[in-house]
Amino acid sequence: xxxxxxFYKKRIDVKRRxxxxxxxxxxxxxxxxxxxxxxxxxxxxEKHWILLPEYKxxxxxxxxxxxxxxxxxDEEVVMSAFIDAIGGLAGRRVVxxxxxxINSYVIVLLAMLGQRGVTRVDVLYGEPERYLNSERTxxxxxxxxxxxxxxxxxxxxxxxxxxxxxxxxxxxxxxLVSEVAASKEHAKKxxxxxxxxxxxxxxxxxxxRSRMVAEALGPEASDPRNxxxxxxxxxxxxxxxxxAIVRGHRDEYPRANVYLSPLSTKVQALGFALYYxxxxxxxxxxxxxxxxxxxxxxxxxxxxSAWQFVVELTSEPSQKDLS
Amino acid sequence: xxxxxxxxxxxxxxxxxxxxxxxATDLTDIQIDHLFVxxxxxxxxxRMNPLSRMPMILFGGKGSGKTHLMRYLSYPLQLSRSQALxxxxxxxxxxxxxxxSGLNAQRFAGKRQSxxxxxAVFSYxxxxxxxxLVLSTAAPFLPATTEQRPFVEKALRLLDVPPAATSxxxxxxxxxxxxxxxxxxxxxxxxxxxxxxxxxxxxxxxxHLVFGLPRVLAECFPHLQSVLFVxxxxxxxxxxxAQQRYIHTLLRExxxxxxxxxxxxLYGIRTYQTLGDEINHEDAExxxxxxxxxxRDRPDLSEFAANLVSQRLKETGYAAVDxxxxxxxxxxxxxxxxxxxxHAKYAKQGGSPHIHDLNEKLTRAAEQGSASGIRKxxxxxxxxxxxxxxxxxxxxxxMLLYRAWxxxxxxxxxxxxxxxSAEVYNNASSEDSEHQILRHFRGxxxxxxxxxxxLPARYLGFKDFVSMSSGLPRGLLTILKHVFTWSNFYGExxxxxxxxxxKAQAEGVKQASExxxxxxxxxxxxxxxxxxAMTRLGQLLRAIRFSDKPSECxxxxxxxxxxxVSPDALRVITTAEDWSMLLRVAGxxxxxxxxxxxxxxxxxxxxxxxxxxxIVRRGALVLSGDEANAIFAPSSxxxxxxxxxxxSDAMNAPFxxxxxxxxxxxGLERE
Numbered sequence: 001x002x003x004x005x006x007f008y009k010k011r012i013d014v015k016r017r018x019x020x021x022x023x024x025x026x027x028x029x030x031x032x033x034x035x036x037x038x039x040x041x042x043x044x045x046e047k048h049w050i051l052l053p054e055y056k057x058x059x060x061x062x063x064x065x066x067x068x069x070x071x072x073x074d075e076e077v078v079m080s081a082f083i084d085a086i087g088g089l090a091g092r093r094v095v096x097x098x099x100x101x102i103n104s105y106v107i108v109l110l111a112m113l114g115q116r117g118v119t120r121v122d123v124l125y126g127e128p129e130r131y132l133n134s135e136r137t138x139x140x141x142x143x144x145x146x147x148x149x150x151x152x153x154x155x156x157x158x159x160x161x162x163x164x165x166x167x168x169x170x171x172x173x174x175x176l177v178s179e180v181a182a183s184k185e186h187a188k189k190x191x192x193x194x195x196x197x198x199x200x201x202x203x204x205x206x207x208x209r210s211r212m213v214a215e216a217l218g219p220e221a222s223d224p225r226n227x228x229x230x231x232x233x234x235x236x237x238x239x240x241x242x243x244a245i246v247r248g249h250r251d252e253y254p255r256a257n258v259y260l261s262p263l264s265t266k267v268q269a270l271g272f273a274l275y276y277x278x279x280x281x282x283x284x285x286x287x288x289x290x291x292x293x294x295x296x297x298x299x300x301x302x303x304x305s306a307w308q309f310v311v312e313l314t315s316e317p318s319q320k321d322l323s
Numbered sequence: 324x325x326x327x328x329x330x331x332x333x334x335x336x337x338x339x340x341x342x343x344x345x346x347a348t349d350l351t352d353i354q355i356d357h358l359f360v361x362x363x364x365x366x367x368x369x370r371m372n373p374l375s376r377m378p379m380i381l382f383g384g385k386g387s388g389k390t391h392l393m394r395y396l397s398y399p400l401q402l403s404r405s406q407a408l409x410x411x412x413x414x415x416x417x418x419x420x421x422x423x424s425g426l427n428a429q430r431f432a433g434k435r436q437s438x439x440x441x442x443a444v445f446s447y448x449x450x451x452x453x454x455x456l457v458l459s460t461a462a463p464f465l466p467a468t469t470e471q472r473p474f475v476e477k478a479l480r481l482l483d484v485p486p487a488a489t490s491x492x493x494x495x496x497x498x499x500x501x502x503x504x505x506x507x508x509x510x511x512x513x514x515x516x517x518x519x520x521x522x523x524x525x526x527x528x529x530x531h532l533v534f535g536l537p538r539v540l541a542e543c544f545p546h547l548q549s550v551l552f553v554x555x556x557x558x559x560x561x562x563x564x565a566q567q568r569y570i571h572t573l574l575r576e577x578x579x580x581x582x583x584x585x586x587x588x589l590y591g592i593r594t595y596q597t598l599g600d601e602i603n604h605e606d607a608e609x610x611x612x613x614x615x616x617x618x619r620d621r622p623d624l625s626e627f628a629a630n631l632v633s634q635r636l637k638e639t640g641y642a643a644v645d646x647x648x649x650x651x652x653x654x655x656x657x658x659x660x661x662x663x664x665x666h667a668k669y670a671k672q673g674g675s676p677h678i679h680d681l682n683e684k685l686t687r688a689a690e691q692g693s694a695s696g697i698r699k700x701x702x703x704x705x706x707x708x709x710x711x712x713x714x715x716x717x718x719x720x721x722m723l724l725y726r727a728w729x730x731x732x733x734x735x736x737x738x739x740x741x742x743x744s745a746e747v748y749n750n751a752s753s754e755d756s757e758h759q760i761l762r763h764f765r766g767x768x769x770x771x772x773x774x775x776x777x778l779p780a781r782y783l784g785f786k787d788f789v790s791m792s793s794g795l796p797r798g799l800l801t802i803l804k805h806v807f808t809w810s811n812f813y814g815e816x817x818x819x820x821x822x823x824x825x826k827a828q829a830e831g832v833k834q835a836s837e838x839x840x841x842x843x844x845x846x847x848x849x850x851x852x853x854x855x856a857m858t859r860l861g862q863l864l865r866a867i868r869f870s871d872k873p874s875e876c877x878x879x880x881x882x883x884x885x886x887x888v889s890p891d892a893l894r895v896i897t898t899a900e901d902w903s904m905l906l907r908v909a910g911x912x913x914x915x916x917x918x919x920x921x922x923x924x925x926x927x928x929x930x931x932x933x934x935x936x937x938i939v940r941r942g943a944l945v946l947s948g949d950e951a952n953a954i955f956a957p958s959s960x961x962x963x964x965x966x967x968x969x970x971s972d973a974m975n976a977p978f979x980x981x982x983x984x985x986x987x988x989x990g991l992e993r994e
Contacts, residue, residue, distance in 0.1 A: 073433055074433055076434070076516055076517065077435075111517065112517065115517050143846075143847045143848040143850075143851065144846050144847065145846065145847055146429060146846065148427075148429035148430070149427055149429065149430050151430075151433075151434065151516035151517070152513065152516045152517050154427065154430050154509070154512065154513045154516070155509070155513075156505075156506050156509035156510060156513075157425065157427060157509065158502075159421060159425060159452050159455050159456055159459075160459075161421070161422050161424070161425035164425070178841070179846070183424065184424065185346060185348045185424070186348035186349075186422060186424070212841075215801075215838050215841075215842065216842070218344070218346070218349050219340075219343040219344065220349075257425070282506075282509075282510055282513075286427060293847075293848070
C-alpha cells in the first residue's frame with residue numbers, strides 16, 4: 001500500500017473562522033489577498049508573520065504586529081532565527097500557512113520543525129481565484145543568482161554522473177525551469193505537471209509555458225508521452241508520484257544520482273520535501289532550487305478555497321481522522 | 324577527413340529528426356563515438372594531445388564541443404574503439420572524465436563555517452572523489468584479486484590516517500573504503516546545515532591520492548608503467564573561485580604519471596591563482612585551446628561541418644546523403660526568382676516601395692525646403708532616370724542618389740550620372756566607379772528589398788548555416804533541427820526527396836536564433852543587462868543597415884576605444900563576449916585618425932536573424948565612448964534613444980537638415 005495515502009487532508013471553509021484551534025500559526029507575509037485572509041481565518045493562540053527578505057518590504061509596508069523581519073544569507077539562517085524568536089515549539093500544536101512562502105523556505109521549514117522536536121504540523125494552503133497575468137505571471141525576479149541544493153536536503157552522491165535523473169515539478173515560471181535544467185544539463189529529465197491543476201485553465205497555461213523550455217529540457221523530457229502528472233494541490237499524491245518515478249529509475253540504475261526540483265505550487269514543494277524526509281535522507285538524492293534575488297509580492301487574486309494537510313514528521317503517519 | 328565507421332546504423336529512412344539531440348551531455352557513449360568527427364589535417368584529438376604531460380585548459384562557448392571532445396578521450400570511449408584492454412594501454416593514456424557539476428560544489432560554503440574550513444573540506448572531498456575515479460577506471464586493468472594486496476598496502480599509506488581494519492585487501496575494497504569516507508563527508512556537510520557543526524575528519528592531504536594512486540598503480544603493475552593518467556575535468560565553471568584555486572594547485576604541482584585537461588566555458592575561469600597564491604600562466608603552467616575560436620578560424624570548417632552533419636544523417640538512416648553534396652538539399656537564394664517575385668508584388672501595389680518612398684521624400688523636402696518650392700518636373704525626371712527593370716539595380720540607384728543628396732551634389736545631375744552608370748553596368752556586366760556599391764552593398768540592398776516588400780530575411784543554404792554557427796557545432800545542429808522540423812511541417816521530405824524550401828529554412832533559422840538569445844544568457848541581473856544591451860545594439864545596427872545611405876556595408880560589428888567606456892558598460896560588453904553574444908574580432912580596429920587600436924566586436928551571427936543583420940562581417944560602426952555607454956549601460960532610456968535618433972537621422976534623407984538651414988535638395992532649383 002502507498003504509505004502517502006495514509007496522510008490526511010481536508011478542505012477548509014474560507015467563509016468562516018477555522019473550527020480547529022492551534023497554539024501557533026506561522027505565515028509568510030506577502031501582498032496577496034489569500035495570504036492575509038487565511039491568516040485572519042485561522043484560530044490560533046499566537047500568530048507569527050515572517051517577512052522573507054526576497055520580498056523586500058520596507059518598514060512602512062510591514063504588518064502591524066508579530067512580524068519577524070527575516071534577514072540572513074540563506075533560508076536556514078532566516079528560518080532558524082525566526083523559529084528561535086518564536087520560542088519552543090515541541091509539544092505545541094503548530095499550523096503553518098505556506099501560501100505566502102517561497103518554495104525553498106517551505107522545504108527548509110519542514111526539516112527544521114522536525115529537528116526542533118515538532119512531530120506533527122498542520123499545513124494550510126490557500127488557492128487563488130486566478131493568477132494576475134495567467135500563464136505570463138512572474139513569481140520570481142529576473143535574476144536567478146544560482147541553482148543549488150536546499151540546505152538539509154543535500155544528498156550523498158556518487159561520482160558516476162552518467163545516469164543522473166532530474167525531476168522537475170513545472171509551473172508557470174519557465175525561466176526557473178530552464179535554469180534548473182541547465183544546472184544539470186547532463187541529467188535525464190522528467191517533468192511533472194500539476195494535474196488536476198489549481199484552477200481548470202492552469203494546466204493548459206503551464207503546458208504553454210513548458211514549450212518555452214523544450215530546448216533546455218531536451219527531446220525526451222519534452223515529449224508529451226513522457227510527461228508525469230500529480231495534483232497541484234495534493235502533497236501526498238505528489239510525494240507518491242515522485243517516489244514512483246525515482247524508484248523506477250533506481251530499479252534500473254541503483255547508483256544513479258537524483259535531483260528533485262519543485263518549481264510549481266508550494267503544495268507540490270511540500271510533497272517533494274515530505275518524500276525526501278521519508279525516503280531520501282543519506283541517499284544520492286538532493287532537492288535543488290534556483291535562488292532569485294527577488295520574488296513577486298502579489299501574484300494572484302482572491303481566495304477560492306483552502307486545504308489543510310496533516311504532516312507527520314515521525315516515521316509513520318497518524319491514524320487520526322480529521323473529517 | 325577522419326570519421327568513425329558507422330556501426331549498426333538503421334538502414335531504413337525514418338521521419339525521426341536526426342538533429343533532435345544537440346548536446347553531448349544527452350548522448351550515450353556509443354553515440355559519442357559514432358557521431359565523432361574530426362579534421363583530417365591538424366585533428367582536434369591531436370590538438371588535445373592526450374599524451375602530453377603539460378596540463379591544458381580547454382576554453383569554449385556553450386555548444387562548442389568541449390564535452391564531446393573530452394568524453395571522446397575518456398576511458399569508456401577508449402574501450403569502445405578498442406578490441407581489447409591492451410589496446411587502451413597501447414594508446415598510452417587513461418582518460419579519467421568527470422563533471423564538476425556532479426560535485427554539487429555550492430554546498431561547500433556558508434552554513435556558518437569559515438571559507439578556510441570549506442576550502443580544506445572541499446580539497447579533501449575532491450581528493451576522495453578523484454581517488455575513486457582512478458580506482459574505478461583502473462579496476463579492469465588490475466590482476467587477480469590475490470595479487471592486489473601489495474598495491475593496496477602502498478595505496479593505504481597515502482592516507483594520513485590509515486584504516487585500522489585489515490579487511491581492505493583489493494582495489495575494490497579500497498574503492499568501497501574511499502566511498503565510505505566520502506559518504507561520511509557528505510553526511511557531515513548535510514547535517515551542518517541544521518546543526519551548525521561540521522564534523523569532518525580530513526584523512527588525506529591534498530594531492531596524495533590524486534597523484535599517489537596513479538603512481539602506486541604504475542609502480543605495482545608493470546603493464547601500467549607507461550600509462551599517463553589524464554584527468555578530464557569538465558564544467559570547471561561550476562566551481563567557485565576558492566575551489567578553482569585547488570584545481571590550479573593540482574595543475575601547477577602536477578606529478579607523473581598524471582596530467583590534466585580542464586574544460587571550461589569562456590566565462591568560467593574565476594582565477595588563475597593557486598592555494599599558495601601563485602598565478603598559473605599560459606604556456607608555463609598550462610597550455611590553452613580555445614575551441615570555438617579554433618573552429619571559426621579553420622579554413623576547412625565547412626568540410627568539417629558537412630561531415631558532422633552527414634554523420635548524423637547516416638546514423639539515423641539517411642544513408643544517401645553525401646557530405647560533399649549536402650548543400651544541394653537546401654534551396655539557395657535565386658536572384659532571378661527573387662526579381663520575379665518582386666515584380667509580381669510591384670505589379671499588385673503599383674510600383675516599388677523604394678521608388679515610392681524616394682518620390683515622397685523628394686516631394687516633402689521640396690515642400691519644406693523653401694517658400695518657393697521646387698520644380699516638380701525635376702523630381703519626376705529623377706525618378707524616371709533611376710527606375711530600372713532590375714529591382715537590385717534600381718535600389719542601388721536610389722542608394723546612390725541618397726549618397727549624392729547627403730553630399731549636397733546636384734540631384735538631377737547625379738541622377739543622370741547614376742542612370743548612365745547603370746546602363747554601362749547592365750550592358751557590360753561590369754562595375755564602373757558608382758556601381759562599386761553593388762559589390763559591397765549587394766547583401767544589404769537585397770535585405771532592404773525584402774524588408775520593404777515584407778518578405779522574410781534570407782538566411783539560406785548550408786553555407787550560411789555554417790557561417791551562422793561560427794564555431795559552435797551546437798548552433799549548427801540547432802538550426803538544422805528546427806529547419807528539419809519546419810520542412811516536415813510543410814510536407815517536405817528533408818534529405819530524402821526534393822529540396823528543403825526557403826520558407827522552412829527561414830522559420831527554422833528564426834527559431835534557432837531565438838533559442839540562442841535565450842540560451843546564451845548570463846545568470847543574475849547582469850544577464851538581463853546584457854540582453855537589453857544586445858537588443859539596443861541590434862536596433863542600432865539594424866537602423867543603419869536599413870537606412871537610405873548606410874555608412875558601412877554588411878554591418879554586424881562595432882568598435883570602441885575601451886578607455887572611453889564606463890566600467891559598467893565594459894562589464895556588460897565583457898559578459899556578452901563571455902556568453903558568446905559578442906565575438907571579439909582579433910586585431911581590433913585601427914582608428915584612422917589617431918592610429919589607436921580599438922576593441923572590435925561582432926554580434927554573434929546566430930543572433931543576426933533577430934535583427935535582420937548580416938552574418939558576414941565587413942564594415943564596423945565606430946562608436947564613441949558616450950555612444951557605447953548609451954547602448955551598454957545607459958543611465959536612462961533617453962540616452963539610447965538620442966543615439967539612435969542621431970545616427971538614424973544622419974543616414975536617412977533629409978539627413979538631419981531642417982528648413983532653410985541647409986540646401987535640402989541640392990541642385991534642384993526652387994521656383
